[in-house]
Amino acid sequence: MRIAFLTVTRSCKTVQRLHQSSFSSVLTPLKHQRIALHRLSSSSVSQDEKSYYITTPIFYVNASPHIGHLYSAVIADCLHRYKLLQGFKSKFATGTDEHGLKIQQAAEAAGKDPLVFCTDVSERFKHLFSCCNISHTDFIRTTEQRHREAVEHLWSVLWNNGFIYKGSYEGWYSTPDESFLTASQVGDALDPSGKEIKVSLESGHKVEWMKEENYMFRLSAFRSELLDWLSANPLAVQPERFYQDVLQWLQEDLPDLSVSRQKSRLQWGIPVPGDPEQTIYVWLDALVNYLTVAGYPDEHSQWWNVAHHIIGKDILKFHAIYWPAFLLGAGLPLPQTIHVHSHWTVGGKKMSKSLGNVVDPLERSQMFTTDGMRYFLLRQGVPDSDCDYTDAKVMKLLNAELADSLGGLLNRCTAPALNPAQIYPHFCSQSFPSEQSSGQSRAVAEDYHMLEAVKNLPAVVEQHYDTLHVYKALEAIGACVRQTNGFIQRHKPWKLDRSDCKDQRWLDTIIHVSLECLRVYGTLLQPVVPEISNKLLSRLGVRPGERSWAALMFLPKHQGVNCPFEGRALGSNSGVLFSRLEKNVDKQKPKSSKKAAKEV
Numbered sequence: 001m002r003i004a005f006l007t008v009t010r011s012c013k014t015v016q017r018l019h020q021s022s023f024s025s026v027l028t029p030l031k032h033q034r035i036a037l038h039r040l041s042s043s044s045v046s047q048d049e050k051s052y053y054i055t056t057p058i059f060y061v062n063a064s065p066h067i068g069h070l071y072s073a074v075i076a077d078c079l080h081r082y083k084l085l086q087g088f089k090s091k092f093a094t095g096t097d098e099h100g101l102k103i104q105q106a107a108e109a110a111g112k113d114p115l116v117f118c119t120d121v122s123e124r125f126k127h128l129f130s131c132c133n134i135s136h137t138d139f140i141r142t143t144e145q146r147h148r149e150a151v152e153h154l155w156s157v158l159w160n161n162g163f164i165y166k167g168s169y170e171g172w173y174s175t176p177d178e179s180f181l182t183a184s185q186v187g188d189a190l191d192p193s194g195k196e197i198k199v200s201l202e203s204g205h206k207v208e209w210m211k212e213e214n215y216m217f218r219l220s221a222f223r224s225e226l227l228d229w230l231s232a233n234p235l236a237v238q239p240e241r242f243y244q245d246v247l248q249w250l251q252e253d254l255p256d257l258s259v260s261r262q263k264s265r266l267q268w269g270i271p272v273p274g275d276p277e278q279t280i281y282v283w284l285d286a287l288v289n290y291l292t293v294a295g296y297p298d299e300h301s302q303w304w305n306v307a308h309h310i311i312g313k314d315i316l317k318f319h320a321i322y323w324p325a326f327l328l329g330a331g332l333p334l335p336q337t338i339h340v341h342s343h344w345t346v347g348g349k350k351m352s353k354s355l356g357n358v359v360d361p362l363e364r365s366q367m368f369t370t371d372g373m374r375y376f377l378l379r380q381g382v383p384d385s386d387c388d389y390t391d392a393k394v395m396k397l398l399n400a401e402l403a404d405s406l407g408g409l410l411n412r413c414t415a416p417a418l419n420p421a422q423i424y425p426h427f428c429s430q431s432f433p434s435e436q437s438s439g440q441s442r443a444v445a446e447d448y449h450m451l452e453a454v455k456n457l458p459a460v461v462e463q464h465y466d467t468l469h470v471y472k473a474l475e476a477i478g479a480c481v482r483q484t485n486g487f488i489q490r491h492k493p494w495k496l497d498r499s500d501c502k503d504q505r506w507l508d509t510i511i512h513v514s515l516e517c518l519r520v521y522g523t524l525l526q527p528v529v530p531e532i533s534n535k536l537l538s539r540l541g542v543r544p545g546e547r548s549w550a551a552l553m554f555l556p557k558h559q560g561v562n563c564p565f566e567g568r569a570l571g572s573n574s575g576v577l578f579s580r581l582e583k584n585v586d587k588q589k590p591k592s593s594k595k596a597a598k599e600v
């Protein structure tokens, strides 16, 4: 790659909006200014610690959404709902990435006007997200005017700060990745017709040689600041293995980055302010979406200071190197966390149209229910490593954990045979004293272990939700659900003699404790399966204002505190919690839970 430095004077439309003087090459004072700003941003987090801003990547509109896209959205939605339950003010943004060569070519191939083409696919993403209860507070499209203004503004700040210069780029470009590559990132391959081609070693996509005059960003100037940022913030990129990847990349060549294309090649994008012959590089354009939603260039700090990105591993370099460098160049704070997740494969292979193995998330949500699909993705998806999708796995998991285990537990506690009055029964401290003792106690050591596990569960789940190891949170909840089922199984309340008042008190106590467990599970599961949790909590008679994290005190009677639910009527029965799925699931009628049918 060869970079020529040319001197350019130009006018910028948005420059007048800035109250900053223009720097050209004064990197050292700027570095201090930027680090000071970053410190300021870190300290301002504590001033406004009850705000949280979550983003997903904005998705390309060259093809319909697949389960990978839904996965990112579901992770973000789970985090957003969790923060709201904790009392945060949470902003949650997703959207579509609509500019660039890839979209221009896709619209051309479809014979459509690019904006019409983008609107059509963007609507498919919106529809999917609304069907899957993705509760985003903003859906951004990069073709919107508010975004164009934000991009133009950021460009002008970078220009004024001396980080963009006019030069020329010669090197490899991958249109499917919209990415520039160095020689070491490119390898040889054969296309389907046997022709020799060059491909990106990372994505496997075909690359082309390009040589163009365009604008360059001084990425090379930011290596040490990026390293400083990472070493001062070891949790900035999570999980750890991806943090290590970024550190590794920063040891390698970090050439300046081309940030525009000639208009003759790329028309579908935002023109460079003051130079309509150049179009802004789609990744610079796309990354700014996070600022646009935060309100940039107007007041944006309330949200921008508490930004957390969720991304797939494929776009880590753009988010953990280019994006922080752009932000540092513009004197803006860096994101708090970049949460990275791995990929879904299908049949052990990358999803692709040519292999015909793309899984349609809308169709699967209809087959397995929205909550079923959400639960599967979050229960089976592991951020650190790729996971393989099959319909059989979905059915097996949902039947075992939602229909049998959780649904079975609810059925047992609410079945008229055990709970004829349909209430949250009274707890008897003699039958189940807070300390394990002999006397009239009917509880055994395992029962106390279960109580301990459920009491600690909110803290365990909180820690896993915070680090987005949702599968571990669900694993912990699942283990407790099994323990509660074991508790009922052990004491067989259906065998108790209800004409004996001691037996009746013990029966009520078993049901009370089990309902208390279910209340905790229902509350903790809200971010993952909002509909099932709502059904569960409503059936228990837990009111909307009683479902927050703050209301999670488990078994208050054991702590000498009054239980507000005791004696309260259960909510109405609106059917099984989760219907068992059968083979040919879409053709089957729902069936009730196995355990419920067998044991109660």
Ligand code: ME8
Residues within 6 Å of the ligand: 056, 057, 058, 059, 060, 061, 067, 068, 069, 071, 072, 097, 286, 287, 289, 310, 311, 312, 313, 314, 315, 342, 343, 344, 345, 351
């Ligand atoms: O890269 N498994 O958009 P994109 C899990 N527009 N997640 C997957 C996945 C898979 N197999 N495939 C995709 C772009 N994803 C840019 C982003 S952001 C400023 C611009 C998810 O449509 C994952 O989050 O190719 C990945 O990073 C994203 O979709 C890429 O979506």
